[in-house]
Amino acid sequence: VLPEDSYLTSDDIPLAAPGTPIEGRAERSDAYPVVVTSDADTAHRSIADLAAGRRIMLVTDDTVLALHGTSLVSALRSRGVEVEFVSVPPGERSKDLSVAVKLLDRLAHSPLGRRDLIVAFGGGVVIDMAGWVASAYMRGVPYVNVPTTLLAHVDAALGGKVAVDHPVAKNLIGAFYQPTAVISHIGYLASLDGRQVRAGLAEAVKKAIIASPQLFGFIESNVDELLARQPQALEQLVRCASAIKCELIARDPYEQELRRALNFGHTVGHAVETVTGYGPVLHGEAVALGMAVAARISLARGWFAPHAYDRLIGVLHRIGLPHSIAQLETNVDADAVIGALGKIRLIRDGSLRFVLPVDVGRVAIVDDVTEDEVARSLSAHVRAAAS
Numbered sequence: 242v243l244p245e246d247s248y249l250t251s252d253d254i255p256l257a258a259p260g261t262p263i264e265g266r267a268e269r270s271d272a273y274p275v276v277v278t279s280d281a282d283t284a285h286r287s288i289a290d291l292a293a294g295r296r297i298m299l300v301t302d303d304t305v306l307a308l309h310g311t312s313l314v315s316a317l318r319s320r321g322v323e324v325e326f327v328s329v330p331p332g333e334r335s336k337d338l339s340v341a342v343k344l345l346d347r348l349a350h351s352p353l354g355r356r357d358l359i360v361a362f363g364g365g366v367v368i369d370m371a372g373w374v375a376s377a378y379m380r381g382v383p384y385v386n387v388p389t390t391l392l393a394h395v396d397a398a399l400g401g402k403v404a405v406d407h408p409v410a411k412n413l414i415g416a417f418y419q420p421t422a423v424i425s426h427i428g429y430l431a432s433l434d435g436r437q438v439r440a441g442l443a444e445a446v447k448k449a450i451i452a453s454p455q456l457f458g459f460i461e462s463n464v465d466e467l468l469a470r471q472p473q474a475l476e477q478l479v480r481c482a483s484a485i486k487c488e489l490i491a492r493d494p495y496e497q498e499l500r501r502a503l504n505f506g507h508t509v510g511h512a513v514e515t516v517t518g519y520g521p522v523l524h525g526e527a528v529a530l531g532m533a534v535a536a537r538i539s540l541a542r543g544w545f546a547p548h549a550y551d552r553l554i555g556v557l558h559r560i561g562l563p564h565s566i567a568q569l570e571t572n573v574d575a576d577a578v579i580g581a582l583g584k585i586r587l588i589r590d591g592s593l594r595f596v597l598p599v600d601v602g603r604v605a606i607v608d609d610v611t612e613d614e615v616a617r618s619l620s621a622h623v624r625a626a627a628s
């Protein structure tokens with residue numbers, strides 16, 4: 242007698258006739274909630290609810306662990322969740338295959354099973370690296386992003402692009418693997434230093450330029466509040482930027498179009514990060530410079546309205562983000578950046594794929610930017626950034 246809870250199936254798949262094409266198919270729809278809150282209790286409860294009987298492996302970095310790890314772990318444990326945690330050294334260097342392999346080893350020796358949960362608790366580095374590990378371990382275990390940097394709140398935690406870096410290029414080894422949920426607690430941002438806040442704002446400015454004049458206006462009017470980490474301003478920024486990113490991602494979740502406005506600032510930005518060895522220049526700083534370079538290329542082509550260019554440079558300037566190569570924290574050689582662009586996969590036949598701003602809220606994606614244009618724009622002195 243079959244046990245009552247047996248899972249019975251019945252089927253009759255016909256034999257394939259000769260000449261019949263055989264097609265492999267796989268379909269999946271990924272949707273996940275993004276909770277934005279300034280209340281620690283709401284954040285803890287949301288994570289505990291997601292766990293619901295599952296074990297959690299919390300992945301974080303040493304800085305975040307010291308600042309916020311104990312309170313999160315004990316809040317989860319007090320709600321009955323079984324939590325283990327593992328911590329990696331802070332910084333871009335941890336977005337590395339060797340670190341990911343160590344994490345895989347740790348998982349393999351832990352009781353974590355296929356239905357349990359990885360919680361990526363940290364900035365973009367932890368989120369990208371742990372998300373990639375989640376995609377690979379047991380062919381994919383669920384993971385939840387709990388971002389702690391502004392950059393991760395407005396960008397890295399959303400969209401399921403997971404990866405580690407390679408000396409040849411950033412994010413070279415990765416996957417698309419969507420999280421189960423994103424829990425964005427604004428309270429974590431209180432301990433961020435000013436430089437990290439500015440770097441995070443770069444990705445918010447990016448979204449505003451590509452898709453939202455309203456968000457751009459909000460940032461312009463709230464630069465001081467945002468830099469002062471005023472919770473209401475940050476919460477509104479994170480909510481709006483998250484909604485914009487989710488909307489843009491939903492249109493092309495797996496980048497099949499390969500024409501992504503979200504890459505604005507990233508062509509040159511990634512090259513700057515590569516030539517500086519991932520670390521001395523923060524991702525957001527590299528992206529800010531990359532946006533300014535793209536903006537100058539577009540301005541020189543007569544595409545970007547000068548007043549819109551001035552608004553972009555003006556807001557980067559007021560935030561304190563680099564908009565010329567000399568303003569980077571490290572000496573960066575323009576020729577080396579051009580050299581690295583050649584290795585970046587976006588290159589094709591000597592031309593580069595660039596997202597060029599046309600107005601606030603409008604960009605063009607083009608394949609015909611030449612190295613000369615990039616070189617001129619990289620070395621150009623910045624036009625007036627008076628505002």
Ligand SMILES: NC(=O)c1ccc[n+]([C@@H]2O[C@H](COP(=O)([O-])OP(=O)(O)OC[C@H]3O[C@@H](n4cnc5c(N)ncnc54)[C@H](O)[C@@H]3O)[C@@H](O)[C@H]2O)c1
Pocket residue numbers: 302303304305308331332333336363364365366367369389390391392393396397398399400401402403429430431432433434437440444523524525
């Ligand atoms: N997957 C994506 O779609 C996506 C999007 C944007 C960026 N990224 C990636 O994100 C990475 C950059 O992320 P990041 O800027 O968050 O860097 P990060 O993760 O290195 O964090 C920056 C620093 O802040 C510290 N920190 C984190 N939270 C803190 C807190 N609450 N208080 C004090 N210090 C804190 C960290 O320990 C670290 O030293 C890059 O590798 C970039 O490629 C990914």
Ligand SMILES: [Zn+2]
Pocket residue numbers: 396444507524528
């Ligand atoms: Zn980015």
